[in-house]
């Protein structure tokens with residue numbers, strides 16, 4: 001049922017429509033109500049609308065065919081106002097006198113009059129000159145629709161109009177139906193009744209469904225000349241993209257996974273990384289830290305989706321370029337940075353050769369990360385994808401300085417990506433006792449098949465709070481340790497390890513001793529205990545975390561093994577005399593040579609994902625230096641990303657994130673299977689806000705008060721919004737600037753920051 005109200009500015013017509021909607025809402029109906037006016041002053045004609053339905057209301061048009069019509073000022077009553085009122089429709093007029101009904105243009109309608117102005121004036125509603133009749137005439141309407149007066153009273157209470165209820169009650173009692181038809185009313189009018197032909201000579205505008213119209217019904221007044229700012233469709237940087245160190249197009253692969261499936265999404269990933277299956281398992285996911293959805297109900301599980309894609313459609317470079325004169329690039333170190341560099345060089349048609357000291361490629365992915373986190377089939381498959389592009393490999397060859405100089409002479413370019421070879425030692429009393437070992441060495445033994453040597457027993461203490469510490473602790477539990485204790489000098493909040501890894505360690509029964517600093521070991525033939533000093537948290541250090549201050553309070557802890565996971569650094573002793581690393585470029589003295597550093601070796605960032613981004617970037621730098629026309633990957637500044645404050649959270653339903661599935665704790669130890677089983681499906685992608693990227697949601701179109709945003713068929717306006725081209729929606733948007741006043745409502749209402757106001 002549709003109700004239209006005609007009033008004059010100041011009479012409260014929009015509020016009256018709201019009162020009617022509230023009354024129907026109390027009766028359990030769906031309602032919609034809104035006004036239709038702009039900057040009208042007091043006295044100017046305005047319209048307001050209320051829709052009532054048993055079901056969902058999806059139509060957001062103005063009411064063109066009302067079932068009921070309320071006229072709040074008698075001077076407005078005319079043929080144009082009653083046009084398209086349903087035959088038998090209710091016409092309620094605020095009038096001091098009865099209106100002639102029979103034989104008039106009002107004959108087809110139920111006509112009722114009430115002197116709402118006099119009643120409202122008596123009750124002091126409004127001023128002497130501007131009487132506010134809304135609450136009064138609503139009372140008359142309620143009577144005609146046989147609403148319970150008590151219900152109306154409750155509505156007035158809810159809306160804060162209790163003091164106006166007496167006037168409404170008076171109108172309820174005084175409203176008069178035209179005598180000619182009083183007897184014929186037995187039910188509410190409905191649209192199924194035949195409509196009368198409008199007595200009006202006015203043409204009805206050709207109204208089309210809201211999202212399909214291409215022709216507006218504008219007035220001749222070209223209000224666009226008032227504008228000082230112009231709305232422009234844009235594509236802004238999504239935080240997930242800004243935060244991914246590998247430079248993955250996270251927003252795109254997330255949405256394509258949800259919309260088009262794994263195969264299509266794998267192609268997007270393949271353009272930036274050869275290691276989606278690996279990162280989908282072991283990346284600390286800074287993209288999720290930056291995700292704007294954190295502000296509503298939890299980050300989109302981007303890492304889980306990346307893995308979901310790679311598990312179903314392994315990523316691979318789809319197109320390999322051809323080069324007539326390919327460049328030969330030597331890469332020293334076959335870890336994630338070196339492999340990533342090789343991937344991009346080979347895909348550009350060049351000839352990378354990897355020199356790796358271990359027997360197999362993979363670097364820390366193979367030697368450092370336990371198989372229960374990264375199954376070797378996954379790693380091997382991704383490495384094979386790189387080699388398939390035509391990468392030559394020399395394994396089992398550690399490097400001398402002379403060999404390095406030879407490479408520089410024999411190749412067009414050399415990339416050094418030997419990772420973090422330096423391990424932070426712990427020099428305290430007793431640290432040379434047997435049973436104390438670097439965690440990295442322990443994981444290397446375990447992962448490279450020396451499992452007998454990696455068997456532990458009794459209590460194992462792991463020192464550190466990063467991912468290596470978690471890997472050591474959880475591996476120790478799988479390899480003979482009866483009890484594992486992690487001692488860390490700060491609190492759990494400051495631990496740099498991935499949150500899920502810390503959670504899994506807790507689940508598996510690992511004990512944590514926070515705010516503890518090792519100050520000595522004791523034992524006879526081997527370590528039998530550790531002395532841990534309690535720490536207090538002091539002022540923040542350069543990392544922003546509060547500095548642990550070691551106290552005199554020392555605790556002794558008995559143990560059988562200690563694994564050190566205190567941090568790593570680059571090992572530059574590989575350099576011949578005179579060589580220096582200057583950012584990513586290697587210099588001999590002050591002269592840059594054709595050698596670059598990449599990954600942890602150059603940056604010390606310490607994550608697989610940073611290493612992938614660095615490998616890609618350095619591959620670009622090398623090619624650029626060699627005169628190739630390539631784009632060098634630059635990480636976009638995070639501050640350029642769409643902030644959460646721009647996202648209109650109220651446009652989105654709350655929904656909890658989908659987390660990766662894990663196998664039960666009891667099943668984790670016997671054969672050490674992969675613990676994380678990933679996401680069951682890609683529905684998590686639906687939670688993405690699409691920050692800064694238009695989704696053709698039509699919100700701007702619907703909210704534009706001028707009705708001048710229109711869908712534009714493909715090929716006519718796409719240049720204003722690049723995302724439309726990518727997503728192949730088949731249409732873009734066009735704003736008719738002749739009538740755009742520059743109010744900016746489209747920008748305010750866009751849920752995702754994909755339209756901006758620019759100075760005219």
Ligand code: SF4
Nearest residue numbers: 240291292688689691
């Ligand atoms: S909501 Fe979507 S687009 Fe926005 S940051 Fe998160 S994943 Fe990226």
Ligand code: SF4
Nearest residue numbers: 244279283286287303
């Ligand atoms: S690689 Fe890591 S940071 Fe980048 S999108 Fe994947 S999970 Fe996010």
Ligand code: SF4
Nearest residue numbers: 694695697698700750
């Ligand atoms: S409101 Fe919707 S259609 Fe309009 S720019 Fe924003 S995302 Fe695109």
